[in-house]
Amino acid sequence: xxxxxxxxxxxxxxxxxxxxxxxxxxxxxxxxxxxxxxxxxxxxxxxxxxxxxxxxxxxxxxxxxxxxxxxxxxxxxxxxxxxxxxxxxxxxxxxxxxxxxxxxxxxxxxxxxxxxxxxxxxxxxxxxxxxxxxxxxxxxxxxxxxxxxxxxxxxxxxxxxxxxxxxxxxxxxxxxxxxxxxxxxxxxxxxxxxxxxxxxxxxxxxxxxxxxxxxxxxxxxxxxxxxxxxxxxxxxxxxxxxxxxxxxxxxxx
Numbered sequence: 001x002x003x004x005x006x007x008x009x010x011x012x013x014x015x016x017x018x019x020x021x022x023x024x025x026x027x028x029x030x031x032x033x034x035x036x037x038x039x040x041x042x043x044x045x046x047x048x049x050x051x052x053x054x055x056x057x058x059x060x061x062x063x064x065x066x067x068x069x070x071x072x073x074x075x076x077x078x079x080x081x082x083x084x085x086x087x088x089x090x091x092x093x094x095x096x097x098x099x100x101x102x103x104x105x106x107x108x109x110x111x112x113x114x115x116x117x118x119x120x121x122x123x124x125x126x127x128x129x130x131x132x133x134x135x136x137x138x139x140x141x142x143x144x145x146x147x148x149x150x151x152x153x154x155x156x157x158x159x160x161x162x163x164x165x166x167x168x169x170x171x172x173x174x175x176x177x178x179x180x181x182x183x184x185x186x187x188x189x190x191x192x193x194x195x196x197x198x199x200x201x202x203x204x205x206x207x208x209x210x211x212x213x214x215x216x217x218x219x220x221x222x223x224x225x226x227x228x229x230x231x232x233x234x235x236x237x238x239x240x241x242x243x244x245x246x247x248x249x250x251x252x253x
Contacts, residue, residue: 002108006111009147011135021207026101036154037093115179128184167240
């Protein structure tokens with residue numbers, strides 16, 4: 001399973017905790033996020049299309065090694081090997097530790113993945129059930145401002161302004177809306193986690209805790225009182241996200 005939220009402070013951790021109530025599953029949370037593991041793996045497929053790589057450069061399964069008098073400079077394994085290698089990497093990284101902890105299933109909670117990464121994940125693991133989670137970006141930024149800044153991509157892309165936060169949210173939500181009607185994908189707003197819990201449970205094939213039954217999370221990101229969102233910043237987020245907020249049915253000014 002894959003939980004993707006449109007940026008931070010969207011209650012994706014709450015949904016993660018709802019899932020962890022099922023003793024069969026371990027849901028990793030933004031694991032080793034600065035490494036950009038999923039993003040870098042997905043990017044390996046970016047240049048691949050009908051024209052590249054040249055099939056003459058790929059060693060097909062069962063073919064003998066090419067002779068020394070052939071052109072070998074671009075000799076490559078088949079694309080199926082790349083797909084299988086990435087699947088095994090994910091299982092080694094996430095599946096094996098989950099099973100060692102007594103959980104037969106594993107999942108991921110992420111806040112930075114867009115359409116490219118989600119499509120790649122489905123190509124790699126087509127049986128994956130995916131939840132796309134969105135929150136009103138005005139509320140999300142108001143919660144983010146005293147806790148950030150955090151990195152969309154480490155170390156060169158920190159999200160330090162209201163406009164950068166709104167642009168990241170908008171980019172992810174646009175991708176989410178394109179994917180929302182595909183089989184195996186469910187788009188849900190954070191304020192629907194309670195009312196749509198049974199639907200979510202059926203979608204993920206899990207026993208989910210009720211959000212209202214979970215106590216406030218102890219700890220968490222440190223609050224910086226001097227970084228509260230200003231009225232001007234909130235206006236910026238509203239202005240930059242207004243059309244998408246309306247498409248999602250988000251109420252508010």
